[in-house]
Structure formats: structure tokens, C-alpha cells
Amino acid sequence: MNIKNNKLLIILLLIIPISIMAHPHMFVEYTAELIFDETGLQGIQTEWTFDEMFSWQVIDENTNGDEIVDDEEQNKIYQNAFSYLANTGCFAEFWEGFERYQVKEVKDFKASIKDGMLIYSFYLPWKVQAESEVKMIKFLFNDPSYYCAVTPKKDGVKLIAPGNIKTEMIMQDRVTYQISFQKVNK
């Protein structure tokens, strides 16, 4: 087989696996607040809004259908449609420099319903000490199975920091946020 023939097959065989890049069966849009105190980053408070059809499935299975989610319904939603995800780190891909940070716990989970859409809010503790030198962190939410597409809402990510912490945020690509921060004199 000559080189030209080989190339044809290679191109063809590469086209097929490219299809891996489009699968999602459900969609999540999120907002996030990175919370800093005087010592540095403390964690991320995030809110996830699900697509209407997945929302309906969870609402139908775990609630009485009104938009008020009582304690018992909160618990059912947590057990049936969140705990598995919480145990595996909530799709969090967090980086301190080149070191990957594994999310260990999820706090303050709350489910709510607005206009038929299911909304989860929760807090992911992630402590990174601020110093006088600039520190870099990166974060995104990503489902490695491609079953669920998690994307940020427009202008949905904010930094909440006190005066002694100087912060800067840039979007590396459409899903990854890079944040630099350092301690400064007030």
C-alpha cells in the first residue's frame, strides 16, 4: 500500500473517533462565586440550572409538583439525583498551579425550582493560601463521560474578595477560568 492510500485510511479512521466530541443528553448552566477571605481562597459557591426535560424528571420523581421544595423533598432529591455526583467531586476540575485539587466534600446543598427548571446550589470548599507572590488557580466543571454538558452562564463567574487580596480572572477557553491572586497592603 502506498503512502497516499495510507493517508486516506488514516484520515477516515480519524474522522470516526472525532464523533466522540458530541454526546450530551442533558445540559447544565452554572454560575459560581469564588469566595476569598483575608487569608486566601476559601471555596466556590455555585448554582446549577438544568434543562427543562431533565428538570421535569427529577421534579416528577421527588416532589409534589409545586415550586416549593420542603425538607423531605430536599432529602429525596439529594439521595436520588445528587449524592452520586457529590461522591465523585461534582465534575470539578480544580487546579493549583499544575497540581490537580480533588474536591473532598460538598456543603450546603439546596434544590429549588423556578419556572419549571431545577436548580441546585451548593458550596465546594477549596482552600488556597494567599501570599505576597502571585498564585494561579484554574477551574471548570466537566463531565468526563460527556453525558452531561456543564457550561458557565454568560458573566456567571464572580470573585468575592476583601481589600487585601488582589484578584484577576481571565477565561482561558469558553469553559476554563484562570484566576491569579496575591496579598497586597491595604
Place this chain on the structure above:
Amino acid sequence: MKKIISIIIILSIVAILFAQNPFTSKTDKTKVTESKLSKNSLWLKIVDIQKNLNRSVSSSLRKLKQEFDYKIFLILIGVSFLYGVVHAIGPGHGKMLVGAYFLKEKASVFSSLKIGSIISITHSGSAAILGLLVGIFFKSAKMYKDDFQMYITIFSGILIAVLGVFYLLRSIFPKKFEHNHNSKEKNELLLGVFSGMVPCPVSLTIILFSIYLDLLWVGISCVLALSLGMAVTISLIGILVIKTRAVTEFMTRKRSTLSLVMGKILSISGSLIIISIGVFMALSKI
């Protein structure tokens, strides 16, 4: 060539391994994995398109629930068709198998259209039947659990692997196996049905949602249009493989020994890919 085949197999495994809903399914995959693909701009564009199409489907169904309007219905059918075209670009819709089959087998464009249609009809049809059973008998999504998806994926994987072993034996010992037009038709039908039998989660969701809105026939129409869209994409992948195979054969026609060896390699490689896909589909769920 070996490297390329390895890459394809690894990528298909990655896709299939995690094909259950991560919100409602128990998983042992506690290790954090990183994916560069999800940051790819092409992937993100496709996600955006699918997100908008998904939103259009649900909002159109809601509008039709409030007041039926044929214009909205026709738009919904068109949107569902487009959703099918884009959705089938992703893994888990039999394209790898179609590619491997036509790599292995010399076939016509018609064969690709046929297999593409069988896969998408079975894929959406099984979802529609499951949705109807769940929706009509239980009137909600409560009774549907991902366990069903798991068992049917294992079953489908085993059948595909068995079919792959048969193809492999036939490639190695062609004289011992009957290979006429009828057996080819039968093989194509089996491959299509085995590949498509795992219900499509999107079709299932649309059917359940339409039952909830009391718009069952609209939901079925949506799923039909979605199937047609998926058939277009799957068939196009098949046609691409068929044409490339034909070009490769044409270029090696003057060297008959090389052409023969080439045909044999393609045939065995295709069979091995089919076996691998089947085995990993089944193992990933056990």
C-alpha cells in the same frame, strides 16, 4: 495502522464506559479524570447547538400544550430532525460499528442507508416503546431506572461481540462460511438491531415529557423526526467509509496480491473492532 486502530478502540471505550446518567446512577468512578476534548472549541459549538435544539423542543412542546398550532408543530418536527442529525455525531449511536463493518465489508451506498436507518429506528424505537410502557402504565418517570439501560447495554454488547467473532471467523476462513446476498442482508439487519437496541436517552426523555404534557402523538412525531436525523448522520459516516475503502481498493488494483492482502487486513481489523466494542460495552456495565 495498528496505532490508529488502538486509538479508535480506546476512544470508543472511554465514550461507552461512562454512558449512564451521572446524576441518577451509582458509579464507582471516584478517580478524577481530565478531559481535553471538553475544552475543544468544536465540541463546545456542538454542545451549544444541541443545548439550543433541546431547549426549542421542550419550549415548543410547552407551547403546543397551551394551544395547538400547526406552525409550531412543523417547526418542532424540523428542530427534532436537526437535533437528530447533530446528536448522532456523538458516540453511542453505532457509528463506530458502522465504520468497522464497512471497513470489513465491501458494500454499497444503499447498504449504509439501510444500516443507518435500522440503527436509528431501533435506537429511538426502543426508547419510544420503553417510554410508552413507563408513561402509560406508571404515568410518570418514577419507575424508569438506569438499571434497565445497564442490562440492555450488557446484552447488546454480548450480541455485538458474538457477531464480531462470527465476522472474524468468516474473514479468516471464508470457504467454511456461506456468504451470499441473503446472508449479507441478514448480517446488516442484525448489526443494525444489535447496535441500536440500547434506548436513546434523548428520545426516551422526549416521550416521557410528551406523555406528562398529554401530547403523546406529538412526542412520537418528534422521535420519528429525530430518528430520521440520526439516520442521515450514521448513513453518511457509512458512505464515507465505503467510498474510502473503494478508493483504497482502486489504488491497489494493479497489484493484485497487495490488494488481496489489503482486503484481508481491512476485513480482520473491522471484525476485531466490532468484537472490542461489544466486549467493552458488556464489561463496562458488569
